[in-house]
Each structure stands twice: as C-alpha cells, then as structure tokens.
Amino acid sequence: MTDFESRLSAALRDEAEELSMDVDLNKAANQLDVRLDETEKSRRRWSVVVAVAATVAVVVGVGVLLGVLRSRDADSAPVNPPPSPSASASVTATSFSSSGFVHRFTWTPPLWAAANPTGVDTGSSNRVVWEQSGCVPATPCDYPIDYKIRVIASVGYWSTPTATAQTRATTYAAYLAQIQAQRKYGLTIADEKTTTVGGRPATLMTLTAAPGSNLVSVLGCERPNDTREMCWGLEPVFTIRFAVVDTVGGVTTMWLRATSTNPDKDRAFADFESALQTLTWTS
Amino acid sequence: MTGASEAWGLTSPPESPRAAVTHLFHHHYRRLVGLAGLMVDDRETAEEIVQDAFEALYRNWGRLRDPYAAVAYLNRSVVNGSRSKARRRMTERAYELPDAGTSPSAESVGVDANQRRELVAAVRELPRRQREVMVLRYFLDLSEEQIADWLGVSKGSVKRHAFRATEALQKRMEAWA
Numbered sequence: 001m002t003d004f005e006s007r008l009s010a011a012l013r014d015e016a017e018e019l020s021m022d023v024d025l026n027k028a029a030n031q032l033d034v035r036l037d038e039t040e041k042s043r044r045r046w047s048v049v050v051a052v053a054a055t056v057a058v059v060v061g062v063g064v065l066l067g068v069l070r071s072r073d074a075d076s077a078p079v080n081p082p083p084s085p086s087a088s089a090s091v092t093a094t095s096f097s098s099s100g101f102v103h104r105f106t107w108t109p110p111l112w113a114a115a116n117p118t119g120v121d122t123g124s125s126n127r128v129v130w131e132q133s134g135c136v137p138a139t140p141c142d143y144p145i146d147y148k149i150r151v152i153a154s155v156g157y158w159s160t161p162t163a164t165a166q167t168r169a170t171t172y173a174a175y176l177a178q179i180q181a182q183r184k185y186g187l188t189i190a191d192e193k194t195t196t197v198g199g200r201p202a203t204l205m206t207l208t209a210a211p212g213s214n215l216v217s218v219l220g221c222e223r224p225n226d227t228r229e230m231c232w233g234l235e236p237v238f239t240i241r242f243a244v245v246d247t248v249g250g251v252t253t254m255w256l257r258a259t260s261t262n263p264d265k266d267r268a269f270a271d272f273e274s275a276l277q278t279l280t281w282t283s
Numbered sequence: 284m285t286g287a288s289e290a291w292g293l294t295s296p297p298e299s300p301r302a303a304v305t306h307l308f309h310h311h312y313r314r315l316v317g318l319a320g321l322m323v324d325d326r327e328t329a330e331e332i333v334q335d336a337f338e339a340l341y342r343n344w345g346r347l348r349d350p351y352a353a354v355a356y357l358n359r360s361v362v363n364g365s366r367s368k369a370r371r372r373m374t375e376r377a378y379e380l381p382d383a384g385t386s387p388s389a390e391s392v393g394v395d396a397n398q399r400r401e402l403v404a405a406v407r408e409l410p411r412r413q414r415e416v417m418v419l420r421y422f423l424d425l426s427e428e429q430i431a432d433w434l435g436v437s438k439g440s441v442k443r444h445a446f447r448a449t450e451a452l453q454k455r456m457e458a459w460a
Contacts, residue, residue: 004449004452004453004456005421007398007402007456008402008406008417008421008452009421009422009424010399011398011399011402011403011406012321012403012406012417012418012421012422013422014399015317015320015321015399015403016314016317016318016320016321016422017317019316019317019320019321019326019329020313020314020316020317020320021313022326023312023313023316023326023330025309025312025313028308028312028330028334029305029308029309029312031334032304032305032308032334032337032338035334035337035338036301036304036338036341039338039341039342216439227446229439229442229443229446230443230446230447233439235437235438235439237437238437
C-alpha cells in the first residue's frame with residue numbers, strides 16, 4: 001500500500017468508527033424487534049391468503065375443466081397474447097435532452113432507463129451514461145441485470161493492445177476501419193447494418209470479445225490525453241449493441257452493454273435500437 | 284475458531300433464526316452503520332439501511348445455504364442498500380469488516396484530525412460510483428475483482444473509477460502540503 005492509500009484507509013476507518021459511536025444500540029435493538037414482529041405477522045397473514053387462494057384455484061380449475069369438456073367441439077375464440085414485460089411495466093417512457101453533451105440530442109431511452117433517472121451521469125461533455133438500478137433490495141435476482149447505455153463523443157482510441165499512444169478518431173470512416181481492425185485482436189462483429197440515427201449516417205453492430213483478448217480502451221477515449229485505463233473498451237464477459245454515428249464535428253458512439261449470459265439481452269438490444277430511432281440531434 | 288465463527292463470536296450459530304439475527308445485530312450493527320455511513324451522507328439514513336438489512340436477513344433466513352454466510356449477506360445488503368443498486372445472490376464466504384481495534388488509526392499513519400476530515404469530505408464529494416469503489420477498496424479491503432462483482436461492473440470500470448478518484452483525492456492532498 002502506498003502512503004496515500006494507507007492514509008485514505010485509516011481516514012475511512014476512523015470516520016466509520018466515529019459515525020458508529022453515536023449509535024444508541026438499545027434503541028436500535030428495540031426498533032429491530034418491532035420490525036421482526038411485523039415480519040412475523042405479515043408472514044402469518046400471507047400463509048392464510050395462500051391457503052385461501054389455493055382452494056379457490058382448485059375450485060375454478062375444476063369448473064374450467066368441466067367447461068372445456070362441454071365445448072370441446074366448438075370453435076375456440078382467438079386468444080390475446082400475454083402482455084410483454086415492457087408493455088406491462090408501470091413506468092412510462094420519458095424523453096431525455098442532453099444539455100452538457102458536446103453533440104446535443106433528445107431521445108426517449110428504453111423504459112428501464114426512464115425508471116432510473118438518477119442513473120444518468122453527465123459528468124463530462126463527452127459522456128452520458130445510464131445504468132440500471134437492478135432488483136429491489138433484499139429480493140434475490142434470478143440473474144444479474146446490468147444494462148448500461150453509454151453515449152461517448154470519442155476523440156481518440158488505443159488502436160492495438162500494444163499501442164503506446166492514443167490515435168485520434170478523425171472521421172466516421174476512419175473510426176469504423178479502426179473497429180473492423182480489432183477483429184485480429186479477438187473482436188467479433190455480428191448483425192452489422194447501416195442506418196441513420198437522428199438523420200445522420202450510422203452503423204449498428206453487435207460486438208463481443210474473445211476470452212483472453214485485450215480490447216480494453218479500443219472503443220474510444222473521452223479526452224485526448226486519457227491513459228489506457230481511462231478509456232472505453234470491451235471485456236469478454238459482455239456483449240454490446242454498438243452504434244457509430246457520423247455526427248457533425250466528430251464521431252459519436254452509443255451502445256447498450258449486457259452480460260453475455262443474460263437470456264434477455266436480445267430484447268434489450270431491440271429496445272435500444274427502437275430508442276435510437278427516437279433520437280434527434282439538436283446542435 | 285475459524286474466520287467464519289469469528290464473524291459470529293460463537294463456536295456455532297444460535298439455532299433459532301430470531302436469536303441468530305439478534306445475536307448478529309449486537310455483534311455487527313455499529314460497524315455496519317459505519318460502512319453505510321461512508322456511502323451515504325448521514326447517520327440516520329445509514330441506520331435505516333442497516334435495519335433494513337437485518338430485517339431482510341430475517342425474512343430470507345431459510346434461503347441461506349449456510350448460517351455462516353449471514354455476515355456476507357449483511358455486508359452486501361448494506362452495500363446494496365447504500366447504493367440502491369443491483370443486488371446479487373449471497374457470496375460464498377464471509378467478508379469480514381475490518382476490525383477497528385487492529386487497523387491503524389489515521390493518527391498513527393500521520394493524518395491529523397483536520398486532514399482526515401478533509402480527506403473524508405473529499406471522498407464524499409466524489410461522483411457516486413468513484414466513492415463506492417474507494418470505500419469498498421480501502422474500507423472493506425475488497426480486491427478489484429470483488430468490487431467488480433459486488434457493483435455489477437467490469438474490472439476495467441473499477442480500475443477507471445479508482446484511477447479517477449485517486450487522482451482527484453491526491454490533488455486535494457497536494458493542496459494541503
């Protein structure tokens with residue numbers, strides 16, 4: 001540990017100890033007792049509700065079965081498909097306008113992003129980021145949900161794993177050539193298509209990195225002098241739906257990141273593409 | 284005594300869930316409030332987060348694969364509660380909070396009270412993700428891989444946030460010199 005790290009660690013520990021000194025442990029224990037009693041009561045109420053519901057379900061099931069047997073020769077009415085998760089979500093789509101981003105834009109991001117407005121990070125004029133908040137605390141998730149949307153005005157990139165300096169991202173064509181060149185270092189490019197985003201030429205592609213590849217920092221840097229670890233890249237555990245847009249005055253990259261094992265990522269990518277079609281550039 | 288049983292302060296955990304949670308409460312409440320307090324801005328909120336974590340532990344007691352994992356559950360619940368972020372399943376081992384009795388104090392490593400306050404204030408002013416990374420790294424002593432796992436981000440992202448945070452904090456420290 002460096003001297004700085006030791007000082008920081010010690011300062012954090014002292015601060016935590018000081019914070020905990022003011023705790024009234026007896027009062028806190030009484031509060032917890034009350035909460036645990038409530039949990040117990042709620043659990044008992046749910047047991048009764050579940051028992052009643054199970055009884056009703058059995059009765060209804062028998063009724064439905066009898067009805068089906070009676071009408072099995074009749075034509076069946078068309079059945080409506082179940083609503084998709086996005087359609088049944090209580091969150092409504094919300095428009096977002098970038099104010100600090102160098103290429104100003106307005107769009108309606110995917111629903112999960114609208115549900116987490118505090119996830120918007122506009123800390124740099126070349127970056128806007130949305131990060132999903134994930135599951136409700138204390139409710140185990142079936143799998144980690146970790147969608148991220150990055151909008152980066154890329155001013156440079158590290159062209160190879162062994163490059164010793166950044167290369168400038170000068171034009172749309174040059175940037176696309178740079179991405180294509182990463183194939184030899186383990187980048188896989190799939191589902192590539194040309195399109196427009198906000199009326200500007202764009203290329204969409206799905207990117208993954210081979211196990212063991214070193215593609216850190218090849219997607220772009222926000223600032224000309226950023227070191228390798230400060231720039232954006234792709235790690236083998238993730239898959240991204242990547243849009244390269246020929247914006248006026250430079251290249252803008254926009255992507256949705258998902259864990260490669262996420263079984264729902266294709267739908268998330270489709271939602272992201274739909275969201276891109278709502279985008280308009282305002283500067 | 285193994286590391287896991289040290290987390291309980293007993294050779295074996297109490298059998299009743301209520302007794303077990305109450306025991307853990309008395310053993311870990313203060314230190315967890317300290318952890319939450321580093322990630323949020325006031326003690327009252329920190330206490331609420333820790334109370335929520337203990338209530339959730341009680342509610343989910345039957346799902347614990349191993350009672351010794353309870354401390355890991357609490358640590359992670361507090362971190363997640365503090366972040367209001369994605370939550371994952373229990374880790375397989377109990378990460379111990381640092382023992383204040385054996386950790387070097389700020390005074391012993393040459394940080395006076397004013398500098399310590401300024402340094403902590405600077406940590407609180409960091410962007411949210413940078414602050415989380417620094418607390419997990421330098422308070423919980425988690426590795427970059429563990430932080431990436433806990434926060435649901437890539438290792439590269441952890442490195443980036445740590446780099447930026449260190450740069451910002453060091454500038455503040457240079458200003459004192």
